[in-house]
Structures are given as structure tokens and as C-alpha cells.
Amino acid sequence: MELLGYFLNALTPLNLGLALAGVVLGTIIGALPGLSATMAVAVLVPFTFAMEPASGLIALGAIYTGAIYGGAFAAILVNTPGTPSSIATTFDGYPMAQRGDGGLAVTLATLASVCGGLIGALALLFLAPPLARVALAFGPPEYFWLAVFGLTLIAALSVGNTLKGLIGACIGLLLSMVGVAVVGGDVRLTGNLPSFLGGIDVVSALIGLYCVPVILDLVATRAAHLKVPDSDKGYRLREAGGIAWASRFNVVRSSVIGTVVGILPGAGGSIAGLVSYTEARRSSPRSANFGKGEPDGVIATEAANNATVGGGFIPTLVLGIPGTPPDAIILGALLVQGIQIGPQLFTGEADIVYTFIFGLLIATVLMLPAGLLIGRYAYRSIISFPKSLLVPTIAFLTVVGSFAIHSSVHDVQVMFGLGVLGWVLNRYGFQASPIVLGLVLGQIAEQGFVQTYLIGNASGNLTGMYFGRPISIGIIAAALLSLCYPFYAEWRAKRKNTRPLTEIAIGAEGHPAETVVAPVRALPAARVPDTGALVAAVMFIAVGALALMDTGGMSAMGSVFPRAISILLIALSLLMGVLALTGRGVRATPPEPAATARRRTVLGAIFGLWVLAIPLLGFAASGLIAFLTMMVVAEHDRQPMAVWVRRTVIAVGVVGAFWLLMSRLLMLRMPAGLLF
Amino acid sequence: MTIKCTFAAAAAMALATALPASAQTADEFPSKAITYILPFDPGGESDIAARFQQAVWNAHTGHDVIIQYQPGAGGAQAWSQLNDIAGDGYTVMGINLPHTILQPLEGNAGYTTEDLTPIHYFHYTPNAIFVPSDSEFETLQQLVDHATANPGMVTLAGSGSKSANNLGQLEFDQAAGITTTYVPFSGTGPSITAVLGNQTTGGFNYATSAMAQGDALRMLAVASEERMPAFPDVPTFTELGFEIVGGAYRGIAVPASTPEDIRQRLSDIVSEINADPEFVTRMEEGGFVLTDIPYDEMPEFVAQMTEEYSAGAAALGIGE
Numbered sequence: 001m002e003l004l005g006y007f008l009n010a011l012t013p014l015n016l017g018l019a020l021a022g023v024v025l026g027t028i029i030g031a032l033p034g035l036s037a038t039m040a041v042a043v044l045v046p047f048t049f050a051m052e053p054a055s056g057l058i059a060l061g062a063i064y065t066g067a068i069y070g071g072a073f074a075a076i077l078v079n080t081p082g083t084p085s086s087i088a089t090t091f092d093g094y095p096m097a098q099r100g101d102g103g104l105a106v107t108l109a110t111l112a113s114v115c116g117g118l119i120g121a122l123a124l125l126f127l128a129p130p131l132a133r134v135a136l137a138f139g140p141p142e143y144f145w146l147a148v149f150g151l152t153l154i155a156a157l158s159v160g161n162t163l164k165g166l167i168g169a170c171i172g173l174l175l176s177m178v179g180v181a182v183v184g185g186d187v188r189l190t191g192n193l194p195s196f197l198g199g200i201d202v203v204s205a206l207i208g209l210y211c212v213p214v215i216l217d218l219v220a221t222r223a224a225h226l227k228v229p230d231s232d233k234g235y236r237l238r239e240a241g242g243i244a245w246a247s248r249f250n251v252v253r254s255s256v257i258g259t260v261v262g263i264l265p266g267a268g269g270s271i272a273g274l275v276s277y278t279e280a281r282r283s284s285p286r287s288a289n290f291g292k293g294e295p296d297g298v299i300a301t302e303a304a305n306n307a308t309v310g311g312g313f314i315p316t317l318v319l320g321i322p323g324t325p326p327d328a329i330i331l332g333a334l335l336v337q338g339i340q341i342g343p344q345l346f347t348g349e350a351d352i353v354y355t356f357i358f359g360l361l362i363a364t365v366l367m368l369p370a371g372l373l374i375g376r377y378a379y380r381s382i383i384s385f386p387k388s389l390l391v392p393t394i395a396f397l398t399v400v401g402s403f404a405i406h407s408s409v410h411d412v413q414v415m416f417g418l419g420v421l422g423w424v425l426n427r428y429g430f431q432a433s434p435i436v437l438g439l440v441l442g443q444i445a446e447q448g449f450v451q452t453y454l455i456g457n458a459s460g461n462l463t464g465m466y467f468g469r470p471i472s473i474g475i476i477a478a479a480l481l482s483l484c485y486p487f488y489a490e491w492r493a494k495r496k497n498t499r500p501l502t503e504i505a506i507g508a509e510g511h512p513a514e515t516v517v518a519p520v521r522a523l524p525a526a527r528v529p530d531t532g533a534l535v536a537a538v539m540f541i542a543v544g545a546l547a548l549m550d551t552g553g554m555s556a557m558g559s560v561f562p563r564a565i566s567i568l569l570i571a572l573s574l575l576m577g578v579l580a581l582t583g584r585g586v587r588a589t590p591p592e593p594a595a596t597a598r599r600r601t602v603l604g605a606i607f608g609l610w611v612l613a614i615p616l617l618g619f620a621a622s623g624l625i626a627f628l629t630m631m632v633v634a635e636h637d638r639q640p641m642a643v644w645v646r647r648t649v650i651a652v653g654v655v656g657a658f659w660l661l662m663s664r665l666l667m668l669r670m671p672a673g674l675l676f
Numbered sequence: 677m678t679i680k681c682t683f684a685a686a687a688a689m690a691l692a693t694a695l696p697a698s699a700q701t702a703d704e705f706p707s708k709a710i711t712y713i714l715p716f717d718p719g720g721e722s723d724i725a726a727r728f729q730q731a732v733w734n735a736h737t738g739h740d741v742i743i744q745y746q747p748g749a750g751g752a753q754a755w756s757q758l759n760d761i762a763g764d765g766y767t768v769m770g771i772n773l774p775h776t777i778l779q780p781l782e783g784n785a786g787y788t789t790e791d792l793t794p795i796h797y798f799h800y801t802p803n804a805i806f807v808p809s810d811s812e813f814e815t816l817q818q819l820v821d822h823a824t825a826n827p828g829m830v831t832l833a834g835s836g837s838k839s840a841n842n843l844g845q846l847e848f849d850q851a852a853g854i855t856t857t858y859v860p861f862s863g864t865g866p867s868i869t870a871v872l873g874n875q876t877t878g879g880f881n882y883a884t885s886a887m888a889q890g891d892a893l894r895m896l897a898v899a900s901e902e903r904m905p906a907f908p909d910v911p912t913f914t915e916l917g918f919e920i921v922g923g924a925y926r927g928i929a930v931p932a933s934t935p936e937d938i939r940q941r942l943s944d945i946v947s948e949i950n951a952d953p954e955f956v957t958r959m960e961e962g963g964f965v966l967t968d969i970p971y972d973e974m975p976e977f978v979a980q981m982t983e984e985y986s987a988g989a990a991a992l993g994i995g996e
Contacts, residue, residue, distance in 0.1 A: 036720065038745065041745055042718065042745060043742060043744075045730075045743070046730060046734075046740055046741075046742070049731055049773070061968070064781045100739075135869060135873070136869065136872050137872030138875060139868070139875035140875060162916070177750070180749040180752065181837070182836060182837065182860060182861070183783070183837060183860045184837050184860070185836070185837030185839075185860075187782075187783075187784050190784075194752075194756050194784065194785070195786075196755055197748065197749035197756070197784070197785070197786055198747070198749040198752070198753030248970075250715065265865055265866060265869055266865075266866055271715055314868075319869075319889070320888045320889060321865050321868065321869050321872075321955065322718075322719045322865060325718050325719070326718075327719075328718035328719025328720075328865075329719070329723075330716065331719060331726070332718060332723055335727065335728075335958075335962070336728060336730070336731045340890075342892075344890075374879070406748070406753070408745045408757070411954065412709055443862075447861070447862060451859050451860075451861070454857055454858075454859045455831050455857075455875065455876060457860060458829050458830070458857040459829060459831075460829075498853060518976075538780055557837070560838075567730065583930055598705075619983065641807020666739060667709075667742050668744075670709070
């Protein structure tokens with residue numbers, strides 16, 4: 001009965017208005033890669049000082065949950081996770097959008113996010129104190145194995161090309177170790193450049209690795225960015241509802257995984273999404289379709305990442321230990337209001353806490369209409385924009401996003417550098433996702449590993465520390481299962497001499513949409529050496545050797561992990577080299593003829609000059625110049641003058657709007673340079 | 677590429693500084709909101725203290741302060757860029773000791789201690805040793821006895837390697853003639869979680885954690901000079917016969933190009949806030965110890981700290 005009273009408190013017009021405004025603002029911020037909930041929440045905290053504590057918290061919580069959800073838009077429509085939480089959304093969301101199901105994917109993501117958010121918030125409402133113990137039961141070994149579990153996804157993502165997947169993961173792991181090490185304090189792999197002390201920012205790497213290749217390929221061809229369905233079917237809410245209902249078990253399982261991972265401080269939405277994606281893929285009868293536009297993949301990730309919002313508040317409110325950076329800011333806001341955190345919070349300050357939790361629930365529900373409308377608008381803009389506007393807009397957004405993280409041009413340059421690297425590696429058959437997984441999970445894996453070693457060594461029971469703890473054993477079992485299952489499934493299909501899984505999946509009952517099955521490439525008859533793979537192998541061996549040299553004189557704590565990874569990288573590259581020499585390896589698809597590549601080269605050059613010119617010319621000036629030049633390069637046909645004038649106006653509008661958003665709303669320091 | 681950029685940035689900077697600064701007298705300062713950059717993730721001691729300042733900042737200056745986070749390399753990433761920021765007083769940055777002494781000693785931090793311009797050190801969090809409340813150790817002596825009998829077996833969680841916590845743990849080992857195993861975590865939050873969850877024997881953290889966690893933790897000793905008002909029952913290390921006083925100081929720094937009168941004015945504002953009863957209550961309830969080291973006392977203070985911490989750094993094997 002008391003709870004009902006708190007529910008009514010949350011329903012005041014002011015609180016409802018704040019929840020709606022928060023969700024809308026959060027969704028937009030989250031949809032723009034690089035602009036994060038942390039940034040928005042940090043700037044808005046002072047405004048909540050003047051409000052009732054509960055109202056202020058509702059506004060902040062709504063922004064946070066909206067931002068986690070909004071990340072799905074960019075993931076689905078431009079293959080770039082808007083926040084790290086939606087990394088796994090790109091795996092199936094973007095292929096869906098490419099084949100014309102973008103609207104459906106956005107609606108599915110909305111439904112899944114709302115369900116996940118509700119389950120997470122309900123867990124916070126009813127189970128917070130007991131669930132908080134989960135955070136304490138997870139020690140260093142469990143974090144280590146959780147990261148390893150996340151890495152097993154690589155086996156599934158790169159079926160048929162596991163070797164290149166593993167090499168990509170090693171590169172990602174090495175990238176994650178750049179900078180000052182948390183354990184040991186050594187300065188590693190920076191090449192003596194102070195700007196790399198802070199390491200490679202995950203978000204700028206995400207933007208570069210996922211988005212720059214999309215931009216480069218977009219400009220090279222005449223074809224539309226996304227396939228537009230013949231008849232626009234609107235929200236496709238009924239269809240999406242049917243799919244979500246059919247996979248309700250997936251929704252619930254993913255939400256529960258998301259809630260539990262959210263409770264773990266430092267794990268966060270990206271791991272929750274990856275873990276539940278792995279689980280969804282393993283247990284699905286259509287597992288071969290994952291990565292090719294399987295709706296269940298989008299559902300699993302989006303349900304899980306929004307469940308982490310409620311889950312993350314559990315340790316924040318019960319233990320005073322924030323699960324994520326936005327949680328930490330909200331915790332600070334609570335302290336400023338004079339509210340003491342801890343188990344007594346749920347009894348002593350019940351009115352504030354429960355009003356806040358109900359506010360979060362209401363905000364999550366509001367996400368449905370707000371998200372559908374914003375998503376619809378975003379989808380329509382993306383499919384109706386001409387290429388000559390789409391290319392510079394996306395490019396500008398990558399620069400905006402990577403700059404906003406630290407107000408630093410260095411991050412923009414890293415973003416572009418990694419993007420070009422990602423594009424080149426992709427040509428040789430190395431996907432971006434294993435690199436990203438290595439980068440995201442590397443720090444957690446390394447810290448867990450070294451801490452486990454230190455504690456195990458001190459207690460004289462190393463084996464028991466790594467392999468003997470109940471939760472660890474459970475995670476190891478799950479990791480082994482997800483590692484071996486794809487191979488087992490393919491083997492079984494072959495042995496029974498039946499059709500490959502992909503074909504079975506299409507025939508499966510209730511399969512929602514037509515799936516494009518990649519044609520099986522015929523292997524070249526003659527076994528000729530594969531020069532591309534050979535060059536790559538030599539390059540990676542050199543990288544591994546450099547990393548070994550760099551970590552030579554460091555403390556054991558700081559060097560054990562990078563050295564192990566470097567040796568693994570060298571070994572794997574040697575294997576690939578031998579296979580390539582004998583012509584046995586898996587070949588990358590041959591590149592297209594050189595004629596289409598010219599626009600791409602020019603665009604790449606403009607992009608490169610742009611990221612160098614930002615500190616010289618100023619953010620807005622360089623952005624505008626680059627925008628206009630890219631606009632011309634991206635246009636394949638002749639257009640009348642009026643069209644160019646209109647587009648120029650739009651260019652000025654886009655650059656100006658973002659400059660204002662960043663410098664005035666988010667209060668970022670913009671590089672002024674010579675012009676503006 | 678990066679060399680080119682550094683050059684470009686330097687050129688742009690030179691040009692920006694050559695332009696005449698707009699007339700701004702210290703009396704009218706501030707006339708708009710100030711950006712307060714914290715070189716860490718939100719949620720740590722720096723963040724909480726800054727949020728407490730933020731809550732009363734407007735009442736003292738008539739304008740807001742906006743907090744932003746630029747974490748990286750234990751703070752070094754932001755500090756190495758501090759002097760690139762325009763020195764008009766409207767962008768300030770949190771600054772910490774011993775971080776800004778130990779990092780340059782280690783080398784390759786991208787800045788030196790002298791590059792930074794602190795204008796006020798406003799508080800201090802002493803180191804303290806914690807065990808979970810269900811631990812077998814009721815007193816520091818019990819823990820020391822256990823560690824003496826079992827060298828290396830006592831594990832202590834702390835925030836970061838070669839940090840204030842790590843330095844404190846090493847000094848404790850030396851003073852007590854024992855060997856403990858220090859387990860570095862990525863911040864106070866994760867290391868306290870490990871202590872609460874019984875993953876380690878205890879933790880070498882800041883006294884503020886005792887306030888945040890309440891009954892779940894037992895503070896065995898605190899490395900302040902005198903007992904803290906918030907914890908009258910917790911003995912100091914000195915009382916127990918171990919000569920350890922230390923922790924982390926936090927303050928505010930400005931870009932080197934900031935004019936003298938603006939530096940002084942900012943220092944005065946921070947001093948004024950340090951005397952605000954509401955702020956004092958919040959800070960003391962939170963387990964922070966207020967210090968009042970204004971701009972004019974800064975050179976002396978930094979010199980003294982540099983001397984003290986350099987000795988400690990030698991023990992950590994820093995700067996060899």
C-alpha cells in the first residue's frame with residue numbers, strides 16, 4: 001500500500017514532464033556516437049540542486065536510460081554503436097537495415113529496451129538488498145572469467161575464419177593495454193608519446209573501426225546506403241510485437257543477464273549485451289543466422305543493456321558503490337542533497353528512493369512512444385538523405401563524437417587512424433568486431449588475472465583461486481559451451497549429411513524475414529600463395545615483436561599479460577603465414593576494380609587532412625570546409641545549382657547546430673584555431 | 677602525424693596567447709559560469725568534494741560551476757594538457773597530491789610538477805586501513821601479529837599502483853617490519869568492493885570510505901596526525917607506534933597563463949567556500965579533512981610535499 005503512495009508521488013505533472021524530457025534528451029544524446037549519458041548527466045546535475053531530490057533523480061535516471069536505448073539507432077542505421085552498450089546491436093541490426101528491415105529493427109530494439117528496462121527496474125524495486133550481494137560475491141577471478149566468456153564470442157563471430165578472428169582479438173587486447181597500467185603502474189606501448197598515456201579510448205576506437213569503413217565504402221558505390229523497401233510499412237509494430245512475443249524467453253533471459261551484469265561494478269552495458277548475445281546465439285535454433293540480420297540478436301542485446309540501468313542502481317543505492325559512471329554522478333547528486341547511501345536508505349529515505357524507482361519505471365515506459373517517434377524520424381532521415389549529404393553528415397558526426405569524449409583532437413586522430421586501419425584489415429579478411437571485443441574486455445581480463453594471481457599467490461592456492469570458486473566454475477562451463485557449440489553444431493549437420501544450418505533456419509517455423517544467404521565462395525582450384533595474408537602475417541609478427549621489446553624491462557605485474565598476448569599473436573601470425581604460403585588459408589574476397597576506388601581515396605584524403613586541420617583552423621571552420629568538399633566528392637551525378645545551394649544551407653545548419661550543442665549545451669571546450 | 681599536430685597546436689596556442697586578453701578585473705570575476713575539469717572518473721573522492729563545492733559555489737560567486745570529467749592515466753592525461761587551456765580563469769582543474777609529484781618522478785608523464793599552477797589545496801583524505809566488519813581482526817596489532825607470523829599472506833586492496841594508497845601500504849610494511857601483498861584496483865570503488873566481499877584480507881584506502889560504507893567496514897587505524905572528529909574511536913597509526921601520516925591532498929589548479937589577480941581571486945573564493953558552514957558539515961560528515969592552503973602559501977607547501985613524497989617514492993622504486 002505504501003508503494004502505491006510512492007507511485008502516485010512519481011506521477012506528478014512535474015515528474016512526468018521531467019521523465020519525458022529526460023528520455024527524449026537521453027535518446028538523442030545516446031544516438032550520437034561519442035556523446036554519452038555521463039556527459040549529459042554531469043552537465044545537468046546542478047539544475048537538480050534546486051529541485052526536490054526525487055524529481056532531480058528522476059530526470060537524471062531518465063536521461064541515463066534513454067541514452068542507453070538511443071545507442072541502438074546508430075548501431076542499426078550506420079553500423080556504429082552510439083554507446084559501447086550497443087556494440088552487439090550492430091552485428092544483426094545493421095544487416096537488417098541493409099536488407100530493408102531497418103524500421104523493423106528499430107521497433108524491435110524499442111520493445112526489447114522497454115522490456116529489459118522494466119525488468120531491471122523491477123529487480124531494483126523488489127530485490128535490491130539481496131541482489132547487492134552478487135556484487136560482493138564477484139571477485140577478481142570471476143571478472144577475469146567473465147571477460148574470457150565475452151571473448152569466446154569471437155569463435156562464433158568468425159566461424160570459418162577463426163584464425164583471423166583470434167589474431168584480431170590479440171590486436172584488440174594489445175590496444176587495450178596502451179597507456180599507464182592500473183596494475184603495476186608501468187607506461188606501456190605508448191611509443192613515448194605523452195598523448196597515449198591515457199590509452200586508446202574505447203569509444204573513439206568504436207567510432208573509427210565501425211564507422212569509417214562504412215563512410216569509405218558508401219562513397220565508392222552508387223548504390224543506396226540502405227535498401228529501401230518497395231512499400232514503406234511504417235512502424236511494423238504488430239510484426240515486431242509478434243517476433244518479440246515469439247522470443248519472449250530470449251527477452252526475459254537477456255534482461256536477467258543484463259540485470260545481474262549491471263550489478264557488477266565496472267562491468268557495464270557492453271559486457272551485458274555481449275554476454276546475452278552469446279547466450280541467445282548459442283541457444284537459438286537459428287544460430288547460423290546470427291550476424292546476418294537475425295532479429296533475436298538485436299532483441300538480446302537491447303533487452304540486456306537497458307536492464308543494466310536498474311541493475312546498476314542496486315549496488316549504487318545499497319552499497320554506495322556505483323556500477324557505472326552515470327551511476328557515480330547520480331550518487332554524487334544524492335550526497336549533495338544530504339542523503340546517506342546504504343541499506344538504511346530503503347527504510348530511512350524510503351519516500352525519495354521509491355519515488356525515484358517508480359520514476360525510472362515510468363520513464364522506461366515513456367521510452368516506447370518517444371523512442372518509436374524518434375526512431376522513425378531517424379530512419380526516414382537516413383533513407384531519404386541523398387548520399388552527398390549522408391556521407392559528410394556521418395563523417396562530421398564521427399568527428400563530433402570522438403572529440404566530445406575528452407574535448408581532445410587527439411581522440412579524433414586516433415579514431416580516424418584506427419578507422420583506416422580497420423578498413424585495410426577488413427580487405428584482408430579481418431573483421432572489426434574481434435578487435436573491438438579485445439579492446440573492450442582487455443582491461444577487465446588483465447586486472448582480474450593479475451589480481452587473482454596476487455591473491456592466490458599470497459594464500460598459496462593459485463589453482464584454487466583460478467579454477468576452484470563456484471561462480472568461476474559456472475562461468476568457465478558457460479564459456480566452454482559457447483566456445484565449442486558452433487563447431488559442434490556444424491559438425492553434427494555435416495555428419496547427418498543434412499542441409500547446412502543456414503538453410504534449415506530459413507525454413508524454420510516462424511522465421512520472421514527473408515534472409516539473404518551469402519553465396520558460398522568456390523575455393524580457388526590451384527593452391528597459390530596468398531600474398532595479402534602473407535603481408536599481414538609479417539606485419540603482425542613485427543607488431544608482436546615490438547610489443548615484446550617495449551614490455552621487456554617492466555614489472556612482472558605489468559608485463560605478464562601483454563607479453564603473453566604478444567607471443568600468442570606471433571604464434572598465430574606464423575601459422576597464418578605458413579597457411580598463406582601453401583595457399584591453404586581462408587582467402588579474403590578480392591577487392592573491386594580500381595575505378596570505383598578513386599572517390600574513396602579522395603574522401604579518405606579529405607578526412608585525413610580534416611582531422612589534422614582541426615587545431616589549426618578551428619572546429620567549426622574545418623568541419624564546414626570538409627563537409628562541403630565531401631559533399632561534392634560523394635555526389636555521383638550532375639546536379640542543378642539550386643540543389644547545391646540547398647545542400648550548402650543544410651551543411652551550414654548541421655555544422656552550426658552541433659557546434660552550438662557542444663559548446664553551449666554540453667559546455668565543451670572547442671579548439672578555436674585561426675578562424676572559428 | 678602527432679608531431680605535426682603538436683606543432684600545429686603550439687602554433688595556434690602561440691597565436692591565441694599573443695592576442696590581447698579582454699579586459700577583466702579580478703573584482704568582476706567571475707562574470708559567467710566556470711568549467712571545473714576533474715581528471716578522473718566520476719564517483720571518487722575528487723568528484724564528491726567538487727560536487728559539495730558546486731552546491732554552494734553559486735551562493736558565493738553569483739555564477740555556476742560546471743563539472744566535467746577527463747579521466748586517463750591516473751590524471752596525467754588531463755594535467756599534461758592543463759597549460760594548453762586558455763588562462764582566463766574560467767577553466768580550472770582539480771589537482772591532487774601525491775599524484776602530481778609521483779607521476780613526473782616516474783618519468784614520461786607529459787608534465788612536470790613545476791608546470792602545474794595549484795591555487796588552493798582545500799582538503800585532504802588520510803589513508804586508513806580497513807577490514808570487513810566480519811573479519812577476525814579487531815585491532816591493528818592483531819593484523820600485524822598475523823602478518824608477522826605469515827609473511828606475504830595478508831592481502832590489502834587499494835586504488836592503483838604507485839599511488840597514495842600503495843605508498844601508505846609500503847610505509848606500513850616498513851614501520852611494522854612485516855610483508856603484506858598489495859593488490860591494485862582501478863579505483864576506490866572496486867577496491868572497497870573487494871574488501872567488502874572478503875576477496876582480500878583488508879584494504880589500504882582513504883578514511884572517506886568509512887563514511888560511505890558505514891557498519892560494513894571496520895577501520896583499524898587512520899594515517900592522520902590526530903584522531904578525526906568523525907571517527908573519535910579510531911586510533912591513528914602514530915598512537916599505535918607506527919610513524920605513518922599520509923593520504924591525498926586535493927585542490928584546484930589553473931593554466932599557467934592565468935593572470936596573478938585572477939589566481940588570487942579564485943584562491944579567495946575557495947577559501948570562502950571552505951568556511952561555509954553547510955560545506956564544512958557535508959565535508960566532515962563525508963570523512964574529508966579540510967585544509968586551507970591558499971595561493972600565497974603554495975610554493976612553500978608544494979616544496980615541503982615534494983621533499984616528503986620524494987623520499988616515499990624512493991621506497992616505491994619510482995624514478996630510479
